[in-house]
Amino acid sequence: MGPGEYLTARFRTASAHYRGDVDVGELYAAQAARWRAADPLLPAPEPPAPDPVLVPGGAGWTTRNDVDPEGMSASWTGLRNHGLSALVAGPDPAAALGALLDRWEPRLGPPDDDESTAEVVWPSRDTTPLLALARHGFAPAVVLAAGPTGRxxxxxxxxxxxxxxxxxxxxxxxxxxxxxxxxxxxxxxxxxxxxxxxxxxxxxxxxxxxxxxxxxxxxxxxxxxxxxxxxxxxxxxxxxxxxxxxxxxxxxxxxxxxxxxxxxxxxxxxxxxxxxxxxxxxxxxxxxxxxxxxxxxxxxxxxGYRPLWTHWQRRPALRAPARR
Ligand SMILES: CC(C)(COP(=O)(O)OP(=O)(O)OC[C@H]1O[C@@H](n2cnc3c(N)ncnc32)[C@H](O)[C@@H]1OP(=O)(O)O)[C@@H](O)C(=O)NCCC(=O)NCCS
Missing domain, CATH: 3.40.630.30 (Gcn5-related N-acetyltransferase (GNAT))
Structure with missing residues (x-):
C-alpha cells in the first residue's frame, strides 16, 4: 500500500458534524501540488495527523498551547494560543477553510481573554483560501520573509x-x-x-x-x-x-x-x-x-526579501457578542 492509499483508507470517513466523504489523501495531494506551484521555496504540507475535523473540501487539526510567561516565547505571543492547520482543496478552498474556522470557533473561548490568540500560519503565495481568514476577522500580523543570501x-x-x-x-x-x-x-x-x-x-x-x-x-x-x-x-x-x-x-x-x-x-x-x-x-x-x-x-x-509564510491572527481569539 503506497502512502496515498494509506491516507485514503485511514481518513475516508465521516465526522460527527459532516456526513459526506472526505478523502484526506486527495486533499493532501491537491494542496501539496498547489503549494509547489505557488512557491518553490515552500516545503510540502505537514502529513495528515489522525482525527481531523472534516468539512466539505477540507480537513483541519487544532492545537492549544499554553505559554510560560517567563519564557522567551511569551514576548512573541499571547499566553494562550490556539492554532489551526488545514488541508483545503476542491472548487472553493476558501469555503472549506471558512467551514473549518466556523467549527473551530466554539473551542476558542472564554471570550474577551486578551491573552488568547487564534493563529493560522499559511503560505503567503497560496492565496486561494485567504478570503476566509479576512472574513472571519483574522489579520496578517507577522510575515516570515525569505531572500537569497549573499546578494x-x-x-x-x-x-x-x-x-x-x-x-x-x-x-x-x-x-x-x-x-x-x-x-x-x-x-x-x-x-x-x-x-x-x-x-x-x-x-x-x-x-x-x-x-x-x-x-x-x-x-x-x-x-x-x-x-x-x-x-x-x-x-x-x-x-x-x-x-x-x-x-x-x-x-x-x-x-x-x-x-x-x-x-x-x-x-x-x-x-x-x-x-x-x-x-x-x-x-x-x-x-x-x-x-x-x-x-x-x-x-x-x-x-530583496519577500513573504513566504503569513501569520494570520485574531486576538483575543474570541470576542463576546456586543451587548445591545
Ligand atoms: C528598520 C530599521 C532597522 C532601518 O534602519 P535605517 O538605518 O533607518 O535603514 P536605512 O537607512 O539603511 O534605510 C532606511 C531609509 O534610509 C534610506 N537610505 C539608505 N541609505 C541611505 C544613505 N546612505 N543616505 C540617506 N538615506 C539612505 C533608505 O533609502 C531608506 O529610505 P526610505 O525609507 O525613505 O526609502 C530602523 O528603522 C529601526 O530600527 N526600526 C525599529 C526597529 C525595527 O523595526 N526593526 C526591524 C525588526 S524586523
Whole structure:
C-alpha cells in the first residue's frame, strides 16, 4: 500500500458534524501540488495527523498551547494560543477553510481573554483560501520573509564602524533587542513582559558565545547606534523546516537608534550579516517582521526579501457578542 492509499483508507470517513466523504489523501495531494506551484521555496504540507475535523473540501487539526510567561516565547505571543492547520482543496478552498474556522470557533473561548490568540500560519503565495481568514476577522500580523543570501547591495558609505559584538556588549545588544520588541509591540502581535529583558540577555549571551560571528554593532564616534544578529545555518534549526532550501540562515534582529535612522546604517549592517551568512553556507535567509511595521517592512522588501509564510491572527481569539 503506497502512502496515498494509506491516507485514503485511514481518513475516508465521516465526522460527527459532516456526513459526506472526505478523502484526506486527495486533499493532501491537491494542496501539496498547489503549494509547489505557488512557491518553490515552500516545503510540502505537514502529513495528515489522525482525527481531523472534516468539512466539505477540507480537513483541519487544532492545537492549544499554553505559554510560560517567563519564557522567551511569551514576548512573541499571547499566553494562550490556539492554532489551526488545514488541508483545503476542491472548487472553493476558501469555503472549506471558512467551514473549518466556523467549527473551530466554539473551542476558542472564554471570550474577551486578551491573552488568547487564534493563529493560522499559511503560505503567503497560496492565496486561494485567504478570503476566509479576512472574513472571519483574522489579520496578517507577522510575515516570515525569505531572500537569497549573499546578494546584498554593496554597503553605502557611512560614518559608522561595524564590528562584531563581544560578550561584554550583551547589555547594549539586549537593550536594542528590547527596543525592537517595544516598537513592534505597537502592532499587536508581540509585546514586552517582565521576562523580556532577562530572556533577551540570555539569548544574546548564548549567541555571543558562539565560535562563529553572529552579532554586530554599528558605532558612531565609539557610541553604539545599531545592531544586527543572525543564526547561521548550524544554529537555525527552527527556521530550516519552514523553507525548502537546503541551507537556511535566520536574521533574528535589526535595530538602529531613532536619531540615526535613514542614513544607511541598517543597510550596512545587513550587508555584513548577509556576507557572514553566505560565508557560513546559507542559500536563503529567513526573517520575521511585523506586517504593519512602516519602517522594517519597506526596508526588507527593498533589500530583496519577500513573504513566504503569513501569520494570520485574531486576538483575543474570541470576542463576546456586543451587548445591545
Ligand atoms: C528598520 C530599521 C532597522 C532601518 O534602519 P535605517 O538605518 O533607518 O535603514 P536605512 O537607512 O539603511 O534605510 C532606511 C531609509 O534610509 C534610506 N537610505 C539608505 N541609505 C541611505 C544613505 N546612505 N543616505 C540617506 N538615506 C539612505 C533608505 O533609502 C531608506 O529610505 P526610505 O525609507 O525613505 O526609502 C530602523 O528603522 C529601526 O530600527 N526600526 C525599529 C526597529 C525595527 O523595526 N526593526 C526591524 C525588526 S524586523
Amino acid at each position: 546584498a547591495a554593496p554597503a553605502p558609505a557611512t560614518d559608522v564602524v561595524i564590528r562584531p559584538a563581544r560578550g561584554a556588549d550583551v547589555g547594549v545588544v539586549a537593550r536594542f533587542g528590547l527596543e525592537i520588541v517595544r516598537y513592534d509591540g505597537r502592532f499587536g502581535a508581540l509585546g514586552e513582559r517582565p521576562s523580556t529583558l532577562p530572556r533577551l540577555v540570555e539569548g544574546y549571551a548564548a549567541a555571543l558565545a558562539r565560535p562563529i560571528e553572529s552579532v554586530w554593532l554599528a558605532e558612531r564616534d565609539g557610541r553604539p547606534v545599531g545592531m544586527c544578529s543572525v543564526d547561521p545555518p548550524g544554529y537555525a534549526d527552527e527556521a530550516r523546516g519552514l523553507c525548502a532550501a537546503p541551507t537556511v540562515g535566520y536574521l533574528g534582529s535589526m535595530y538602529v537608534d531613532p536619531a540615526a535612522r535613514g542614513g544607511g546604517i541598517a543597510s550596512v549592517l545587513h550587508a555584513v550579516a548577509d556576507g557572514a551568512l553566505a560565508a557560513a553556507g546559507a542559500g536563503v535567509t529567513l526573517l520575521h517582521h511585523a506586517v504593519p511595521n512602516p519602517v522594517s517592512t519597506p526596508f526588507w522588501y527593498r533589500h
